[in-house]
Amino acid sequence: MRPLEDVRIIALEQYGAGPFGSVHLADLGAQVIKIEDPRTGGDIGRYVPPYVHGEESLFFETFNRNKQSLSLDISTPAGRAVFEDLVRTSDAVWSNLRGDVPAKIGIRYADLAHLNPAVVCCSLTGFGMTGPRAAEPGYDYVLQGIAGWMSLTGDPDGPPTKTGLSLVDFSSGFVAALSLMAGLHAARRDGVGGDCDVSLYDTAMSLLTYPATWAMTAGYEPVRTVDSAHPSLVPFQAFQAADGWLVVGCAKEKFWQRLVAVLERPDLGDDDRFATFQLRDVHRAELLPQLKTVFAADTVAHWMALLQAAGVPSSPINDVVQALADPQAAARGLLLETEHPHWGTVRQVGSPVRFGDQPTEHRRAPHRNEHQDAITDLLGYPPEKVAALAAAGAFGHQEH
Template identity: 70%
Template sequence: MRPLQDVRIVSLEQYGAGPFGSLHLADLGAEIIKIEDPNTGGDVGRYVPPYAEDEDSLFFEAFNRNKRSVSLDLSLPSGRSVFEDLVRVSDVVYSNLRGDVPAKLGITYADLKHLNPAIVCCSLTGFGMTGPRSAEPGYDYILQGLAGWMDLTGEPDGPPAKSGLSLVDYSGGFVAALALLAGLHAARRDGVGMDCDVSLFDTAVSMLTYPGVWHLNAGFSPVRTRNSAHPSLVPFQAFRAADAWIVVGCAKEKFWQRLTVVIDRPDLAADPRYATFADRREHAGTLVPELERIFAARPAGEWLAALGAAAIPSGPINDVAAALADPHTAARGLIAETEHPRYGTLRNLVSPVRVGDAPAEHRRAPRRGEDFDPIVRDLLGYDSVRISALNAAGAFG
């Protein structure tokens, strides 16, 4: 069995953050039942350009592999009744909506515990379900600005910049998955479920980590650094070689000593201005320009070969194509193939979460409502008469 093969999650998820969190649970074997609103055409991720046609999109495929889908209108009593039957036979209700919406929809633990006392209700929201911002919509780009990330990103003389990836969304998804599993563990141990109140804001602020702790305790004010330099370790940054950029990181004193050998500069190793981390940070204004001049004299490939032979942390600055073509990507099995009725053989990126030795099996993301029969007929046991009545009442859109 896959590690989470005995876990069933009813998910009111959409777009990026929520589906990203449950994607890893699905890859680990959990049954993720996506509830898609027929009034809006389901998950908005189905329509994200540029690679989108009808209700198929490569964006949606990236976040919804190994899941199941059923269209259900929770605004109607008929749809709500089906949802409640799913709660009765499931372990978790998972959502990523605005902070005030779970209570309005009636999907908190207080709303559902009479159906299933052990149900875990995990809500990933922009700002949490409490606090002055709880009713505000939260998006990655907004959170990167609000939590101080953009102020820290970019060149010192440039404008604030966001990360090239939606890292608040993705980190929030991981945090939600962790909270969900912790809640599920406690519910199975104690027989009592709970709410898991996870937010993108909490995630982004907590990820300020040591610069935040430095500020809280020593008044430290982070500043942007040139060429993505580490705020305290020197040298640890991007350097321009003769033909391309590379990253070199001396995260330990031994790496600095090795680097002076590789660049054939024993005088730098002997210079008291550069003897320790603190010394090199203090005199970075003279050391870094000298290192830049040295690295610019030879091609990146030559430097990386020499640095690698000396076991100094280093690497190329790849574009996306090069990262996906790296032999280690293939060796780690990070790309899976599934068959899709529109795209044919579809290549996707698998979860980095690895547990045990059971081989992973993957299937493409579901089309909207594709799993009606397995969910409604087989799992819930509805007969044709009941399905017809629910259809007439608009339960399935």
């Protein structure tokens, strides 16, 4: 059995952050039942361009493999009744909605404990369910601005810049999954569930880490750095070679000694101005131009061969296609395939979460409402009850 095969999660999720968090749980074997609102066409991620065909998109495929889908309008009494029956038989309710919405639609622990005292309710919201911003919508780009990330990213002479990936969304998905696992452990130990009040805001702020400590404790004022340089470790940054870019990092003094040997510049290693972390930081204006001149004289491949042989932390700066072609990705089982009736073979990156042997089979993301029959069977509904629920609008007026 996979680690989470005995876990059932009801997911009122949409777009990126929530589905990203729960896809790792699904990969680990959890039964993740996506509740998709038929009034809005289900998860908005189904319609994200540019690769869209009807209600299927490659964006949606990325975040929803190994899940099930049920169209359910929980705003109707009939739809709410189905939802509550699912709560009775499930371990968790998972959502990523605006901070005031879980209370409005009744999916907090206080709303559901009478149905299942051990249920864990994990709400991943923009700003959390408390505080003056609770009712504000939260999106990755917005949070990168509010949390100071953009002030740290980009060239000093350019504008504040977001990261190339939606790292607030994705990091928050991981935080929510970790919170849910803690909640499930406690619920199985104690028999009592509770709320996981997780937010993009909390995640983004927590990831300020040591610059925040420096700023609050020692008055540090973070600034953007040239060539993506580390704020204090020198050299630890991007360097331009004759035909591209590479990253070189001396996070330990031994790496600095190895680097000057590779560059055939023992004079730099003997220079008292560059003898320690602190001194290289103080004298970076004198050191970095010399290093840049050396790296610019030869190719990325030339430098990578020497640096890797010497054990200096380094890498080429790949584009996405080059990154995916690295043999390490295949060796680690990170590249997986699913079969889709429109997209054919969908190749994507798998979960980095590991325990024991990894599964070799993955299912494509579900069509909307694909699993209605399986889920109503799971709940023990006879055909006449399903028909009555459908007539009462539980599954949406256009669902069949």
